[in-house]
Amino acid sequence: MFRTLRLATYASLLTLGGLAASASAAELKVVASFSIIADFAKNVGGYRAEIATLVPVDGDAHVYEPRPADAAALEQADVVLTNGLQFEGFMSRLIETSGTKAPVIEVSKGIEPLKAAEEEGAQHESEEHATAENGHDHGHEGHHHHGEFDPHAWQSIHNAKIYVKNIADAFCQADKAGCATYAANSEAYLAKLGELEAEVKAAIDAIPQDKRTIITSHDAFGYFEHDYGLKFIAPESISTEAEASAADVARLVDQVKEEKASAIFVESITNPRLIEQIAGETGLKVGGTLYSDALSGEDGPAATYIDMFRYNVNTIKAAILGS
Numbered sequence: 001m002f003r004t005l006r007l008a009t010y011a012s013l014l015t016l017g018g019l020a021a022s023a024s025a026a027e028l029k030v031v032a033s034f035s036i037i038a039d040f041a042k043n044v045g046g047y048r049a050e051i052a053t054l055v056p057v058d059g060d061a062h063v064y065e066p067r068p069a070d071a072a073a074l075e076q077a078d079v080v081l082t083n084g085l086q087f088e089g090f091m092s093r094l095i096e097t098s099g100t101k102a103p104v105i106e107v108s109k110g111i112e113p114l115k116a117a118e119e120e121g122a123q124h125e126s127e128e129h130a131t132a133e134n135g136h137d138h139g140h141e142g143h144h145h146h147g148e149f150d151p152h153a154w155q156s157i158h159n160a161k162i163y164v165k166n167i168a169d170a171f172c173q174a175d176k177a178g179c180a181t182y183a184a185n186s187e188a189y190l191a192k193l194g195e196l197e198a199e200v201k202a203a204i205d206a207i208p209q210d211k212r213t214i215i216t217s218h219d220a221f222g223y224f225e226h227d228y229g230l231k232f233i234a235p236e237s238i239s240t241e242a243e244a245s246a247a248d249v250a251r252l253v254d255q256v257k258e259e260k261a262s263a264i265f266v267e268s269i270t271n272p273r274l275i276e277q278i279a280g281e282t283g284l285k286v287g288g289t290l291y292s293d294a295l296s297g298e299d300g301p302a303a304t305y306i307d308m309f310r311y312n313v314n315t316i317k318a319a320i321l322g323s
C-alpha cells in the first residue's frame with residue numbers, strides 16, 4: 001500500500017511539475033549503515049530518496065565485514081547515515097577506502113548516551129586478565145572494540161525520534177529542494193512513533209514489577225530498560241565481538257536464580273546456542289526471538305522499526321504473562 005501511495009504521489013508531482021519521467025532517478029542517494037537506520041531514512045526520504053543498506057537485514061553490525069559493493073555505494077552517495085557511538089566498527093575504514101565526499105551523519109547525535117555497563121576487564125590493556133583467584137572473575141576474553149557508551153540508542157523510541165529529526169536535517173542540507181517533503185514526511189512518521197511509544201509504555205506497565213527481569217544474548221536493550229522499566233541481563237556485553245566465557249555463563253545462571261528472571265529470549269542476530277544452554281541450566285523456556293540490532297526481512301515479523309518494537313514487546317509480554 002505504501003508503495004502504491006508513493007507512486008501515486010510521484011506520478012502527480014510529475015504531472016504537476018511536467019518533469020521528465022524517469023522513475024528510477026531519485027533526487028538523493030543515501031547509504032545507511034544498517035537496516036534500522038535505513039527504515040527511518042525511507043520514512044523521511046519517501047519517493048525522493050533511494051536508500052542503500054550496508055549491513056543486511058538479520059545481520060550483525062558489530063562483526064560485519066564490508067563487501068566491495070559497499071565501497072562503491074558509498075562513493076556514489078549524497079549522504080551517509082551511521083549510528084555512531086562506535087556501533088559500526090567497520091565503518092570508518094570503509095569510508096576512508098571508498099573515497100566518498102558525502103557528509104557522514106551520526107544520527108544518534110543529540111541523544112543522551114548511556115554508559116556501557118561496567119565490565120570486568122574494562123580497564124583492559126595494561127592489566128593482564130586477572131584470574132578468578134582475586135575474586136573477580138573476568139568474563140570476556142580479549143579486548144573490546146566498543147566505546148564508553150552503549151550504542152543501541154534506537155531501543156528507546158524517544159531516541160528514535162531524535163534519529164529521525166537528524167535524518168530530516170541531513171536530507172534538507174543535501175537536497176534543499178526536497179526540504180518541505182522531508183519535513184512533512186518526518187512529521188507524519190514522528191506522529192506514528194509517538195503512538196508507538198504510548199502503546200509500548202502501556203504494555204510494559206501491565207507487567208507486574210516482580211516479573212520484569214528477562215534474559216537476552218547481548219546487552220542491546222539498555223535504553224529499552226532505561227525508558228520502559230524492564231530489566232535485561234545478558235551473557236554477552238554491548239558488543240557481540242567477544243564470546244561469553246564459561247565464567248560469564250556461570251555467573252549469569254546464578255544471577256537468574258537469585259533475581260528470579262521470568263523469561264529468556266534468543267536474538268535474531270546471534271547464534272541461539274548459548275541462550276539454549278542457559279535456558280537448559282535455569283529451567284526457563286525460550287520465549288521467542290527478539291530483534292535488537294537489525295530488522296527482519298520483508299516476510300519476517302520485524303520488517304520495519306515500528307513492527308520490530310511492537311513484535312519485541314508482544315513477545316516479551318506473552319512469554320512473561322503466558323498469554
Ligand SMILES: [Zn+2]
Binds near residue numbers: 218239
Ligand atoms: Zn548489539
